[in-house]
Amino acid sequence: MTALSINLNKIALIRNSRDTEYPSVPLHAARCVAAGAHGITVHPRPDQRHIRADDCYELAAMLDVEFNIEGNPFAAPMKSDRPGVSDYPGFLNIIRKTRPAQCTLVPDTNSQLTSDHGFDLTRDGERLLPIIEELHELGVRVSLFMDPVEEQIRLAREIGADRIELYTGPYASAFGSNDQDQVLQTFIDASDVAAEIGLGLNAGHDLNLHNLMLFSSSVKDLLEVSIGHAFTVDAIEMGLEKAVKSYLACL
Numbered sequence: 001m002t003a004l005s006i007n008l009n010k011i012a013l014i015r016n017s018r019d020t021e022y023p024s025v026p027l028h029a030a031r032c033v034a035a036g037a038h039g040i041t042v043h044p045r046p047d048q049r050h051i052r053a054d055d056c057y058e059l060a061a062m063l064d065v066e067f068n069i070e071g072n073p074f075a076a077p078m079k080s081d082r083p084g085v086s087d088y089p090g091f092l093n094i095i096r097k098t099r100p101a102q103c104t105l106v107p108d109t110n111s112q113l114t115s116d117h118g119f120d121l122t123r124d125g126e127r128l129l130p131i132i133e134e135l136h137e138l139g140v141r142v143s144l145f146m147d148p149v150e151e152q153i154r155l156a157r158e159i160g161a162d163r164i165e166l167y168t169g170p171y172a173s174a175f176g177s178n179d180q181d182q183v184l185q186t187f188i189d190a191s192d193v194a195a196e197i198g199l200g201l202n203a204g205h206d207l208n209l210h211n212l213m214l215f216s217s218s219v220k221d222l223l224e225v226s227i228g229h230a231f232t233v234d235a236i237e238m239g240l241e242k243a244v245k246s247y248l249a250c251l
């Protein structure tokens with residue numbers, strides 16, 4: 001069974017557009033779980049444009065389902081520019097304090113609009129080794145945000161990752177086009193490599209109610225999908241509970 005982890009970044013984005021706690025991130029997490037979501041994902045970026053460090057602490061204290069925190073492991077502390085909002089303590093300090101079930105390391109710079117590529121482990125693999133070791137000592141499962149490239153996936157295993165999360169943005173962009181099957185095949189091939197070397201497989205980014213079923217039924221042993229952007233719009237259009245059940249029906 002593939003687990004559905006709902007990403008709450010966009011709930012936090014709406015909240016941050018006013019000096020308020022509405023909409024409540026924890027309340028929406030509870031509603032998603034009550035509707036059947038298997039986990040919650042957040043991505044605290046240094047500028048805290050949406051998910052803040054304090055959200056991570058609050059969710060870690062309340063969740064009784066898988067908590068997945070995504071982010072750049074090299075992200076340094078950053079002063080908050082909002083009165084009443086705590087400073088960003090550095091990504092690894094959030095993980096040390098929350099010890100989530102899973103940490104998905106993502107090679108995002110602070111200036112990126114969104115996540116748009118996987119790691120280059122030929123460049124960053126050595127730097128990640130001690131971080132992966134520390135996360136394991138904290139009892140945290142480690143997933144690396146990766147492109148569907150065999151050499152890179154094998155390197156992820158070599159440096160000790162438990163899972164990879166395939167960046168599905170290119171698949172979503174190709175969905176419905178003449179390139180769809182060719183692009184999907186790269187993800188199928190990547191899933192075969194992951195299965196061969198005993199690496200768990202997650203996936204995420206731009207998955208939605210149109211493209212999810214084909215992806216989840218095509219790749220091998222998909223353990224988890226994390227979905228937030230499209231889910232948030234679907235929740236507005238059809239209601240949160242129906243949206244969760246609609247995504248579950250695609251898995």
Ligand SMILES: CC(=O)[C@@H](O)[C@H](O)COP(=O)(O)O
Nearest residue numbers: 009043070106114115204205
């Ligand atoms: C890593 C990834 O693809 C998403 O988890 C990421 O959280 C999206 O970030 P934004 O919600 O800031 O676009």
Ligand SMILES: NCC(=O)COP(=O)(O)O
Nearest residue numbers: 204205206226227228229
């Ligand atoms: N890791 C992907 C994620 O958490 C959500 O990505 P998106 O659905 O917001 O594109």
